[in-house]
Every structure is written in structure tokens, then in C-alpha cells.
Amino acid sequence: MTGLLSSPLRNVLAGVAFMLVVCVAATLAYVACGWSLGDAVYMVVITVYTVGYGEVRPIATPVLRGITLALVISGCTGMIFVTGALVQLITASQFREILGVRRMQKDIDLLAGHVVVCGFGRIGQMLSQELRAGRVECVIVERDEARMRHAMDQGFLALEGDATDEEVLRLAGIGRARALATVLPDDAANVFITLSARSMNRELSIVARGEAPSTERKLLQAGADRVVLPAHIGAERVAELILYRDLDELLEGGKRDLGRDLRWLGLELEVVTVSAGSPAAGLTVAALEAEASGAFLVVALRRAAGGTVLEPPADAVIQAGDGVALVGRPGRAGSVRAIFGG
Numbered sequence: 428m429t430g431l432l433s434s435p436l437r438n439v440l441a442g443v444a445f446m447l448v449v450c451v452a453a454t455l456a457y458v459a460c461g462w463s464l465g466d467a468v469y470m471v472v473i474t475v476y477t478v479g480y481g482e483v484r485p486i487a488t489p490v491l492r493g494i495t496l497a498l499v500i501s502g503c504t505g506m507i508f509v510t511g512a513l514v515q516l517i518t519a520s521q522f523r524e525i526l527g528v529r530r531m532q533k534d535i536d537l538l539a540g541h542v543v544v545c546g547f548g549r550i551g552q553m554l555s556q557e558l559r560a561g562r563v564e565c566v567i568v569e570r571d572e573a574r575m576r577h578a579m580d581q582g583f584l585a586l587e588g589d590a591t592d593e594e595v596l597r598l599a600g601i602g603r604a605r606a607l608a609t610v611l612p613d614d615a616a617n618v619f620i621t622l623s624a625r626s627m628n629r630e631l632s633i634v635a636r637g638e639a640p641s642t643e644r645k646l647l648q649a650g651a652d653r654v655v656l657p658a659h660i661g662a663e664r665v666a667e668l669i670l671y672r673d674l675d676e677l678l679e680g681g682k683r684d685l686g687r688d689l690r691w692l693g694l695e696l697e698v699v700t701v702s703a704g705s706p707a708a709g710l711t712v713a714a715l716e717a718e719a720s721g722a723f724l725v726v727a728l729r730r731a732a733g734g735t736v737l738e739p740p741a742d743a744v745i746q747a748g749d750g751v752a753l754v755g756r757p758g759r760a761g762s763v764r765a766i767f768g769g
Contacts, residue, residue, distance in 0.1 A: 435516035442509035449505055450475065453498040460491055470495075475502035535566055535584050535600055542566070543599045545590035545609040545620055547574045550636065550657065554608055555583055566599045591619045596627060606632040610655075614642040618649050625650030696754050698729070703747045705768040713741035715751075718766050723755030 450471050457467035466483045473480050474495065486495050541564040544551055551567070558565045567578040567585040578585040588595035590609065601607065601624055609620040617635050624631055635651040637643050643654045701707050707715055712725045728736040731748030745751060
């Protein structure tokens with residue numbers, strides 16, 4: 428009995444089932460006494476809901492009186508139970524939502540040095556999982572209720588709201604955050620969020636997503652530290668898999684978490700093609716690394732003529748058409764462009 432009463436939804440379902448049985452039984456009983464189906468249903472409804480319009484037919488026999496008395500007692504009691512269960516269900520749901528939001532906000536208020544992720548679409552979900560794997564606390568800001576619920580079901584701290592609203596960013600702890608990632612598929616929204624976040628926290632590290640290449644400059648001007656173009660990155664990755672399949676397999680063979688391990692160390696891995704006329708063509712590995720002044724290290728070469736060289740010797744000469752695997756810290760794009768020519 429305790430288990431039954433502890434579930435408001437179960438109470439509602441049990442009450443409705445009980446009322447259906449009572450109403451069907453009473454209707455059949457009236458019909459058996461010679462009433463029409465319409466009169467029987469009408470009598471049952473006005474009796475169960477205690478409307479009191481009066482009997483549609485005289486309740487003159489002991490049998491009819493017995494049926495009506497049983498209907499009044501069981502039907503009215505059942506309706507009271509169903510009504511109470513419905514109120515309990517609605518109230519419990521509202522209390523859970525209110526308490527859940529308040530508890531969530533208290534947990535967010537305790538955070539410092541966390542990451543605010545604006546948007547919980549495909550990229551936002553993958554990003555949040557990566558941050559969790561890297562043991563970094565994050566707060567999801569999502570205006571879509573279903574996605575917000577999905578984030579909460581996965582154990583993330585989440586706020587339902589529009590990230591372009593400064594009050595929502597404040598509730599997400601933007602002033603105490605170490606970084607913000609705005610990964611919405613809307614370039615205008617990402618620019619606005621970047622502007623708002625930069626004005627609220629000058630020390631914040633901001634990484635923004637851009638759909639159109641022309642948006643990159645706007646995001647940087649708005650205050651973003653880094654801009655990610657998913658379409659561009661995807662195209663580069665496909666080209667790497669086609670051009671440097673052997674190198675990719677050798678670097679990742681048996682080490683599917685290599686990229687994640689490097690990110691934990693604050694490093695990135697990429698493959699750069701040495702084009703004809705590139706300043707890097709003709710340099711040795713040692714000379715190339717010296718030219719980079721510590722911006723990156725060469726960890727592998729994929730020869731244009733075929734074959735892959737892991738841990739290439741310092742005197743290995745880099746030729747046009749070779750693929751060079753580089754490991755270095757983020758933000759070395761300028762050095763790479765200067766050395767490899769684009």
C-alpha cells in the first residue's frame with residue numbers, strides 16, 4: 428500500500444481503472460433493469476460527478492435503489508481519489524521541477540574555473556563529453572527544452588535559456604568561468620554571445636563556432652580567441668585520410684585515444700602537406716624545427732614517393748609533396764603558415 432501511494436502517476440492510473448469498472452458495471456446494471464443505454468450512461472455520469480440534475484427515470488424498485496446507492500458510494504469515492512491523485516501528480520511534478528532548478532543553480536553557483544558551453548546540438552554534445560573525459564566541469568546553456576533535459580539526463584549541469592541573454596550567461600557563472608564555447612549553428616548568435624561574454628569577463632578564453640568562412644573575422648573582432656569552422660576541419664580531415672592513410676594508420680594504430688592524450692598535455696597533432704615552392708621543401712627535420720623556434724616537433728614523414736618514416740632522423744630531408752606530421756601547442760598556425768607557405 429505504501430508503494431502504491433508513493434507514486435502519484437500510479438495512483439491516477441489505478442483510480443481511472445477503478446472508475447471505468449464502476450461506470451461500466453453500473454451502466455450494465457441499469458440496462459439489465461430495462462433502461463436504454465443512453466439513459467443508463469447519463470444517469471451514471473451525473474451521479475459519479477455529483478451534478479444532481481435529478482433521475483432520468485424513477486428509482487422506484489429496491490434493485491434500482493441498490494444499484495444507485497452502490498454507484499453513489501463507489502463512484503463518488505473513486506472520483507475523489509482520482510481528483511486527489513491528479514492534484515498530487517501535478518503538485519509533485521511542479522515541486523520536482525522547482526527544486527531541481529534551484530538545486531542545479533546552487534551547484535552552478537559553487538563552480539569556478541569551469542567551461543560554459545552554449546548549445547547542446549551534435550557539436551555541443553561531443554564537446555561536453557570530451558570536457559568530461561578531460562575532467563573539466565562544464566555548464567550547458569540550451570534554449571530547447573528537450574535538449575536541455577537530455578543534457579541533464581547525462582549528468583551535466585544545464586540551464587534552459589537563450590545564451591544571447593546576458594542574464595542567462597550570468598546565471599551560468601560566466602564571471603567565474605575559465606572558458607566559453609559557443610557552438611550554435613547560427614553565426615549571428617555566436618557573434619552576439621561572444622560580444623556579451625567578452626564584455627562580462629575580460630579574462631575569459633572564448634572559442635566560437637563559425638559556419639561561413641567570412642564569419643571568422645567577425646568572431647575574432649567580437650572577442651573570440653579561437654574560431655572553429657567545422658566544415659573546413661571536416662574537409663581537411665577527409666583529405667588527410669585520403670592523402671596520408673598509411674601515416675594516419677601508423678599514428679593511430681592501437682592508440683585511438685592519442686588525440687585525447689595529446690589534448691590533456693596541451694598539444695595538438697596535424698599533418699601538413701609540403702607544396703612545391705614551399706620554404707620547407709629541401710630543409711632537414713632539424714632545420715625545420717629550428718626554423719619553428721619550438722612551435723612544433725616533427726614526429727613522422729609520409730614520403731610523396733611512398734612509405735612512412737616514424738621518428739625521422741634529424742638529417743632527413745623534407746621534399747615537396749611529403750606529408751609532415753607535427754605535434755605542438757595550440758595557436759601555432761602563424762608559424763606553420765610562415766614556414767610551409769600557407
